[in-house]
Amino acid sequence: MTQPNHHQIATYLTDYALSELVKYVMEDTGCDIEQAMDKVYNSPLMDILQDEEGELYVQSPAYLYELMNIQVASKYKDIWFGCLHVKTRSRNNELLGDVEGAYVQTIAKVHSKDEFISLLKEYALSFNLEYVGSEDISTLQYRLWNQLPVAEALLEEARSLQDYGHICFSTFHTY
Secondary structure, rough: OOOOHHHHHHHHHHHHHHHHHHHHHHHHHOOOOHHHHHHHHOOOOOHHHHHOOOOOOOOHHHHHHHHHHHHHHHOOOOEEEEEEEEEEEOOEOOOOOOOOOOEEEEEEEEEHHHHHHHHHHHHHHHEEEEEEEEEEEEHHHHHHHOOOOOOHHHHHHHHHHHOOOOOOEEOOOEE
């Protein structure tokens, strides 16, 4: 008995993931199999899933379904991700208390990286915080496709992030 090659494994896992995605769509929307297949096979996720070099097919169908839903929710604007670094302007800050500063993962639905940074600065000021900088800025879609870490709470928020310019924070890590 011969071992399956990389292409055979990728094809098997992709086919399995696609069948599960169709089931998830049917369960969530109540549509028939043809409508569910149309939604899955016409989603932006398809091209990336079928790229064997990207190896997205090794992810669980549930994870892939979350990715697909995030893509649908952010159809007209990208959801941007970044790690925000802030310092308190005074002790006993209303948001952070008696600490020097904090790091926090953030997401927001905006048009560009520059707009994302501007929004982070604006929110920092609104909480009487000094904007120190931001790191790892990219679209959320890019992070997920490249299997970079994202706080679970932000993934849940991303599904419902509807408003342009709305920003979500994960847990603040203070120092």
